[in-house]
Amino acid sequence: MRGGLVASARLLPRPLVRWFLQRRAQQDINENMSGGKKVKIIFVLGGPGSGKGTQCSNIVEHFGFIHLSAGELLRAEINSGSENGTMIDTIIKEGKIVPSEITIKLLQEAIIKGGNDKYIIDGFPRNEENRVVFESVINISPEFVLFFDCSEEEMERRLLGRNQGRSDDNIETIRKRLKVFVESSLPVIEYYESKGMVKKIDATKPAPEVFEDVKAIFTHMA
Numbered sequence: 001m002r003g004g005l006v007a008s009a010r011l012l013p014r015p016l017v018r019w020f021l022q023r024r025a026q027q028d029i030n031e032n033m034s035g036g037k038k039v040k041i042i043f044v045l046g047g048p049g050s051g052k053g054t055q056c057s058n059i060v061e062h063f064g065f066i067h068l069s070a071g072e073l074l075r076a077e078i079n080s081g082s083e084n085g086t087m088i089d090t091i092i093k094e095g096k097i098v099p100s101e102i103t104i105k106l107l108q109e110a111i112i113k114g115g116n117d118k119y120i121i122d123g124f125p126r127n128e129e130n131r132v133v134f135e136s137v138i139n140i141s142p143e144f145v146l147f148f149d150c151s152e153e154e155m156e157r158r159l160l161g162r163n164q165g166r167s168d169d170n171i172e173t174i175r176k177r178l179k180v181f182v183e184s185s186l187p188v189i190e191y192y193e194s195k196g197m198v199k200k201i202d203a204t205k206p207a208p209e210v211f212e213d214v215k216a217i218f219t220h221m222a
């Protein structure tokens, strides 16, 4: 049914679609606030292989956040056999970015389903359009943006050794993803930096050391 909504939404003027989605998202999220607390969001950004997923698991374990990986949600959508699955699969294999409406709908549903008041959103927003549409539809500003800063050589090495059977962890797609990161995702980080919202972490270090720095940030926040 939701897939049908996306299909019919294509026939409507974009501002109208956004207005409708925004109203529904607000109602849904407000109705699902945990114990009347405002929903808090942290964006976890960084290049492919910078260690976002690894550190998000640590954050969940120590600080009680719900981890939403945009990439995982998209892969689950492919595996569910949804009508958008084939299109999402092709985009991921090409290392490109899936249209905002699709990713945001999945995030919105996961936030509602999560029923928590604290979410770390991993690997989103990946471009300026993602950021702007999320702001207008979900209407929640992140508390801050955690940025895992890592060299390209190290990211490439880690992705080639990840061994999770992912269709995009091959050298050809990895190179495309690194290019997309520099061209489309870094400007999002720069935008938040200009607003003083970025907490940058040296992610080239071993994972336990990176988590020490992450811990310091989250401990101060609590």
Ligand SMILES: Nc1ncnc2c1ncn2[C@@H]1O[C@H](COP(=O)(O)OP(=O)(O)O)[C@@H](O)[C@H]1O
Pocket (backbone or CB within 6 Å): 046, 047, 048, 049, 050, 051, 052, 053, 054, 055, 158, 159, 161, 162, 163, 203, 204, 205, 206, 207, 208, 210
């Ligand atoms: N600090 C680190 N040093 C070395 N390897 C790491 C580090 N952090 C994560 N890895 C490994 O690198 C690969 C990519 O990590 P992952 O957390 O999936 O990154 P991302 O979600 O940013 O793509 C995984 O195989 C992971 O075990």
Ligand SMILES: O=c1ccn([C@@H]2O[C@H](COP(=O)(O)OP(=O)(O)O)[C@@H](O)[C@H]2O)c(=O)[nH]1
Pocket (backbone or CB within 6 Å): 047, 048, 049, 052, 053, 069, 070, 071, 072, 074, 091, 092, 093, 095, 096, 097, 098, 099, 103, 122, 123, 124, 125, 126, 130, 168, 177
């Ligand atoms: O908001 C998002 C997040 C992910 N992706 C796609 O999903 C892939 C894998 O994303 P994920 O975050 O899982 O990769 P990671 O950076 O963790 O290696 C990306 O390359 C994109 O093709 C996307 O289009 N929009």
Ligand SMILES: [Mg+2]
Pocket (backbone or CB within 6 Å): 052, 053, 069, 071, 123
């Ligand atoms: Mg990841």
